[in-house]
Structures are given as C-alpha cells and as structure tokens.
Amino acid sequence: MSVALEVSGLEVAYRSARGFVPVVRGVDLTLAKGRVLALLGESGSGKSVTLRSVVGLTAREGARVSGRVRVLGQDVLAMDARRQLDLRGSQVGFVFQEPMTALDPVFRVGDQIAEVLVRHRGATWAEGMARARALFDLVQIPAAAQRLRAYPSELSGGLRQRAMIAIALACEPPLLLADEPTTALDATVQIQVLLLLRDLQKQLGTAVVFVTHDLGVAAEIADEVAVMYAGRIVERGSAEQVLLAPEHPYTRALLGCVVRGGYAEAPLVELAGSPPDLARLPPGCSFAPRCVSAFAPCGVEEPGEREREAGHRARCHLGR
Amino acid sequence: MLRYLLRRLAYVAPIAVGVTLIVFLLVHIAPGDPISAILPDDASAEMVAEARREYGLDKPLPVQYGIWLWRAAQGELGTSIRSGRTVASELSMAVGNTFILAVAAGLLACVLGVALGLVAGLARDRIGDHLTSLFTLAGVSLPHYWVAILLVIVFAVENPWLPPLGMGPDSSDGWRPDWAHLQHLILPAIATALIPMAVIARTMRASVIEALDQDFVTTLHAKGLLPGRRLWHVLRNALPTTLAVTGLQLGNMLGGSVLVETVFAWPGTGFLLANAIFQRDLPVLQGTMLVLSLFFVVLNLAVDLLQSWADPRIRRA
Numbered sequence: 001m002s003v004a005l006e007v008s009g010l011e012v013a014y015r016s017a018r019g020f021v022p023v024v025r026g027v028d029l030t031l032a033k034g035r036v037l038a039l040l041g042e043s044g045s046g047k048s049v050t051l052r053s054v055v056g057l058t059a060r061e062g063a064r065v066s067g068r069v070r071v072l073g074q075d076v077l078a079m080d081a082r083r084q085l086d087l088r089g090s091q092v093g094f095v096f097q098e099p100m101t102a103l104d105p106v107f108r109v110g111d112q113i114a115e116v117l118v119r120h121r122g123a124t125w126a127e128g129m130a131r132a133r134a135l136f137d138l139v140q141i142p143a144a145a146q147r148l149r150a151y152p153s154e155l156s157g158g159l160r161q162r163a164m165i166a167i168a169l170a171c172e173p174p175l176l177l178a179d180e181p182t183t184a185l186d187a188t189v190q191i192q193v194l195l196l197l198r199d200l201q202k203q204l205g206t207a208v209v210f211v212t213h214d215l216g217v218a219a220e221i222a223d224e225v226a227v228m229y230a231g232r233i234v235e236r237g238s239a240e241q242v243l244l245a246p247e248h249p250y251t252r253a254l255l256g257c258v259v260r261g262g263y264a265e266a267p268l269v270e271l272a273g274s275p276p277d278l279a280r281l282p283p284g285c286s287f288a289p290r291c292v293s294a295f296a297p298c299g300v301e302e303p304g305e306r307e308r309e310a311g312h313r314a315r316c317h318l319g320r
Numbered sequence: 321m322l323r324y325l326l327r328r329l330a331y332v333a334p335i336a337v338g339v340t341l342i343v344f345l346l347v348h349i350a351p352g353d354p355i356s357a358i359l360p361d362d363a364s365a366e367m368v369a370e371a372r373r374e375y376g377l378d379k380p381l382p383v384q385y386g387i388w389l390w391r392a393a394q395g396e397l398g399t400s401i402r403s404g405r406t407v408a409s410e411l412s413m414a415v416g417n418t419f420i421l422a423v424a425a426g427l428l429a430c431v432l433g434v435a436l437g438l439v440a441g442l443a444r445d446r447i448g449d450h451l452t453s454l455f456t457l458a459g460v461s462l463p464h465y466w467v468a469i470l471l472v473i474v475f476a477v478e479n480p481w482l483p484p485l486g487m488g489p490d491s492s493d494g495w496r497p498d499w500a501h502l503q504h505l506i507l508p509a510i511a512t513a514l515i516p517m518a519v520i521a522r523t524m525r526a527s528v529i530e531a532l533d534q535d536f537v538t539t540l541h542a543k544g545l546l547p548g549r550r551l552w553h554v555l556r557n558a559l560p561t562t563l564a565v566t567g568l569q570l571g572n573m574l575g576g577s578v579l580v581e582t583v584f585a586w587p588g589t590g591f592l593l594a595n596a597i598f599q600r601d602l603p604v605l606q607g608t609m610l611v612l613s614l615f616f617v618v619l620n621l622a623v624d625l626l627q628s629w630a631d632p633r634i635r636r637a
Contacts, residue, residue, distance in 0.1 A: 057541055089544030096542075101535035106556050106631055116543050151632045167543065 093168030110148030418588030437524020459518025567623025
C-alpha cells in the first residue's frame with residue numbers, strides 16, 4: 001500500500017493570554033493514495049487546524065507544532081521553509097472554506113491559476129494561461145476564456161470555489177486537502193461542488209482529506225471517516241462502519257442531529273452543551289460532561305483508542 | 321472602464337464651476353482695497369474712481385464674476401497691478417518653477433514614503449516598524465516652514481554646504497538639470513516632501529498590514545508561491561488606498577509649497593501667491609488661486625482613475 005499522508009502524534013498549541021492552549025492533542029492518521037478521508041467534528045474540534053498543520057500553514061500563525069507528518073514519504077515538519085513551499089501547490093493542493101476571501105480580489109482569476117504553474121512547473125505565462133483554460137473546463141466553469149479574465153468579485157460563490165479547486169489541482173497533486181469547501185455555499189451549489197470534487201477525485205486518483213461538520217457530505221464522498229472532539233480523534237473507520245454503526249456516543253449524538261428530509265416524525269436530537277474549553281479540559285474523557293452514557297470511569301480516566309472490529313476504532317469506556 | 325471615465329468627467333464640470341465661484345468670492349470678500357494699494361495715499365476721489373473703473377471694480381459683483389470667468393476661459397487673466405505684466409505670463413513662469421519643485425518633492429515623498437511604509441508594515445511591531453513609525457510621526461508633526469528654516473540654518477548658514485535661496489546661480493537664465501541648479505533644489509524639495517512622505521508612509525504601513533491580515537495571503541502560502549510573488553500580491557492590494565492618499569498629499573503639497581517657496585525665495589506659484597496677498601494684487605491672486613485649485617481638481621480625477629485601474633472593484637461601485 002502506498003501512503004499519501006501519514007500523521008503521528010501531531011500536537012498543535014496556540015498562544016493565548018493563559019499560555020499555550022492545546023488545540024490538536026496527539027492526532028494519528030494514515031491515508032492511502034487515491035482514498036478519501038472525511039475529518040468530522042464541531043467547530044473548534046481541531047479538524048481545520050489539523051489539516052492546515054499537515055502542510056505547515058499553522059506555524060506561520062505562531063502555533064507550536066510537534067509530532068511527525070509525512071506527505072508522500074517526505075517529513076513536512078522537518079523541512080526548511082523553502083522546501084515546504086516547493087511541496088505546497090505542487091504535491092499538495094489546498095481548498096479553503098471561504099471562496100469569497102481566499103482569492104486575491106485585485107488579481108484576475110486566470111492569473112491566480114497560471115502563477116502556480118509558472119512557479120512549480122516552470123511554465124511561461126502563456127502556457128500557464130492555456131493550462132488554466134483547460135482547468136476551467138475540468139472544473140466545469142462555462143465561458144472559460146471570458147471567466148479567466150474576471151476578477152473574483154465578478155464570479156458567484158460557486159464559480160469562485162470551482163476556481164479555487166482549479167488552483168488546488170493545477171499541478172495535479174497526489175494529495176488534496178479541502179477545508180469545508182462547500183460550507184460557505186448555497187445548498188444547491190454545495191451539492192454541485194461536492195459532486196464535482198468526487199468526480200475529479202475518481203478521475204485523477206487524488207487522495208483527499210475532507211474536513212466537514214456535515215455528516216451527509218461525509219457519507220457522500222468519504223471512503224474513511226475520522227471524528228474529532230476536543231483535539232483528538234474519538235472514532236475512526238470506514239464510512240459504513242462509522243456512519244452506520246457508530247461506537248462513540250459523540251458520533252451517535254452527531255448522527256442524531258442530522259435533519260432527515262421526509263420523516264417529520266423522526267426524532268431530531270439536540271446535542272446538549274458546548275465543546276469544552278481547551279485551556280481547562282475536564283479530567284477523564286473530554287466528552288463525558290455532555291455524554292448521555294457517561295458512567296463512573298469517564299470522569300476519572302481518559303479512555304484509550306480500542307479496536308471494535310477490523311479498522312473500526314473508538315476512544316470510549318463503553319462496550320469494553 | 322470607459323463608462324467610469326465618463327461618469328467621473330461629468331462630476332468634474334460642476335466642481336470646476338464651483339471652484340471658480342469660490343475663488344472669485346474669496347478674493348472679493350477679503351478685506352483690503354486693492355486700489356488703495358496702488359495709488360498714493362493722497363490720491364483724489366476722482367483718481368480712485370478712475371482706477372476702479374479701469375480695473376472693472378465699479379460694476380456689480382455678478383457682472384464682475386461673469387466678465388472674469390469669460391476672460392479666464394479664454395486664458396486671459398488680466399494684468400498684474402504691481403508688475404504691469406499679464407497674469408498669464410507671470411503664472412506660466414511660476415507654474416514651471418513650481419512644477420520642478422513639485423516633481424522633485426513628489427518623487428522623494430512617493431519613493432521614500434512607500435518604501436518606509438512597506439518596511440514598517442512588513443516588520444509590524446518589531447524594531448524596524450518602531451523606528452520608521454517614530455520618523456514618520458515626527459514627519460507629520462513638524463510644520464513646513466519650521467523645517468524649511470531649520471534646514472536653511474543647518475545646511476546653509478551653520479555649514480555652507482547648500483545655497484539657501486533661489487533656483488540657481490542666475491535667476492534670469494532659466495532652469496537646467498545641472499549641479500549648479502540641482503543644489504538649489506535639494507533643501508526646498510526635502511522641506512516640501514517631508515509631510516507628504518510621512519503621511520504616505522503611514523498609510524502604506526496600514527494598508528500593507530491590512531492586506532497581510534487577509535485570508536488570501538494564506539492561500540498564497542498554500543500555493544507555495546515564493547516571497548517575491550507574495551509581496552507583489554500584497555503590494556497590489558495595498559496600492560489603491562496609498563494611491564488615493566498620495567494624490568491628496570500631492571495636492572496638499574501645493575499648499576505647503578506656499579510656505580516653503582516663501583522661505584527659500586523659490587519663484588513658483590506659492591511665492592507668487594504669497595506676494596500677491598501681501599501686495600493686494602487682485603488679478604494675480606485670483607489667477608494663481610484658480611490655476612492651483614483647478615490643478616487640484618484634475619489631480620483628484622487622475623487619482624480616482626488610477627485607483628480604479630489598481631482596484632477593479634471600484635469601477636463598479
């Protein structure tokens with residue numbers, strides 16, 4: 001099995017008035033080439049920070065990052081800044097959540113694609129623009145020639161996100177990191193962009209880490225699912241295992257929150273409480289204060305990760 | 321872009337008319353009678369009335385305005401009460417001289433201002449930022465004339481390195497870009513450039529910091545772009561605001577040049593204007609103010625157009 005991404009013992013902490021606050025607390029991940037992993041969780045669970053740390057984007061924000069990250073066999077955190085820059089954009093593509101602000105407002109969209117090819121592939125600007133044209137066709141932007149000359153503010157949100165995807169895929173990277181790429185879009189556009197990403201993934205054989213809080217999106221696109229809570233992965237397995245037979249009460253609670261169209265009588269369960277303050281984590285299991293199944297050991301001892309069936313693991317005292 | 325250009329041009333026309341009206345009224349409302357300044361103190365009432373008729377000062381104000389505007393539109397700004405030469409010829413020489421000073425000071429202000437602002441913005445909250453910010457804070461706080469006089473004392477009087485007055489060794493033979501003339505330009509250019517330079521630098525610092533804080537900068541890193549290319553993106557984003565402020569500052573420089581030209585006896589529009597005020601030389605005063613304010617209007621138009629070129633979002637606003 002050849003591995004696209006291997007993360008072990010990743011810890012990320014941000015400086016605050018009360019000292020460093022741990023945001024990611026020992027995350028391990030392995031993703032084979034050509035597979036799609038959905039990283040699920042609420043806001044503040046550390047999923048987005050995990051994703052950005054994988055390509056060294058959080059150290060720039062003053063975060064303290066430790067652990068080991070290997071992208072296509074290369075140790076990212078041990079690299080110097082210049083080699084990280086060589087890796088980003090060419091070996092790893094990145095799609096951000098907000099297409100409104102992630103593109104430079106005063107540069108034409110075509111130039112923002114072409115510059116990646118000029119930088120990484122040694123293309124001339126003419127070659128870069130020709131390739132950008134082809135990429136616009138690939139991400140199904142109509143009237144490509146005209147849209148390449150547009151500024152981001154002249155495009156709709158959906159088109160902007162397609163342009164962002166074109167930038168990320170410009171050098172056909174083996175690994176694509178997508179940080180809630182559909183969250184900021186209208187519902188109908190969300191589905192279009194999601195289906196586009198799924199098709200491109202199949203077509204190009206790209207490995208994808210897809211951060212989302214939307215279980216429906218995860219079910220649609222993922223081969224594997226990892227659920228994050230308070231900076232840790234609390235459950236992981238194949239998409240079927242995690243989404244159809246969740247082991248962790250947190251995953252079950254998330255599934256209970258999903259609105260299922262057509263079933264007016266289906267119970268909609270609210271997940272009570274809010275994610276814990278990472279600077280003052282409770283002893284034992286971080287989810288225990290909100291957990292409906294919590295019992296004696298949960299408030300004392302932090303559960304380790306245990307395998308429930310082949311490939312399906314959860315971090316919970318239940319079902320021992 | 322063409323539509324934007326036409327729309328902006330349409331705004332300029334009423335502004336220009338308003339400017340002429342204000343210039344005319346200011347001069348006529350201001351206290352002091354120009355006639356008493358040219359005639360001897362013991363002039364008879366008939367001589368005064370004769371002089372008033374000669375200069376058209378006996379007619380009602382709206383008529384005077386109409387006549388003045390009609391002539392001004394044809395480039396005829398009257399005759400100087402003091403020198404007897406036409407205002408147009410006095411102005412054309414003065415405008416040329418001010419232009420030399422303004423170009424030198426403008427270049428100095430833009431280049432230094434943008435460079436200092438960029439350094440401060442990139443070195444945000446570090447020593448490079450603090451040092452440049454201290455310098456630019458001093459720059460915006462010091463008055464033109466004070467700096468001008470200080471420069472003369474330090475670099476011309478105490479240490480006779482540079483000439484304190486005039487445009488060149490011989491004021492009658494025009495200006496040439498040689499050292500004999502350039503050394504006369506150095507001190508006035510520095511004095512004129514200081515405030516605009518400091519304001520441009522402070523604006524540039526703020527714009528660079530604002531641009532660096534935007535999300536797209538993370539995208540630039542995620543794309544693996546090299547520092548030079550990332551800087552180009554940040555610059556292009558910081559530019560529109562800085563451009564706008566630069567244009568206004570170049571306009572304000574005209575105001576500053578009145579003081580600086582007076583201190584250095586630089587025979588430009590500012591010097592002309594100051595003398596016209598002291599001598600109650602009405603035609604010269606009006607003509608100079610008109611030219612300066614119309615120049616200001618044109619400058620603002622140019623800035624708007626440049627800004628819309630630099631930032632496509634402005635065109636559609």
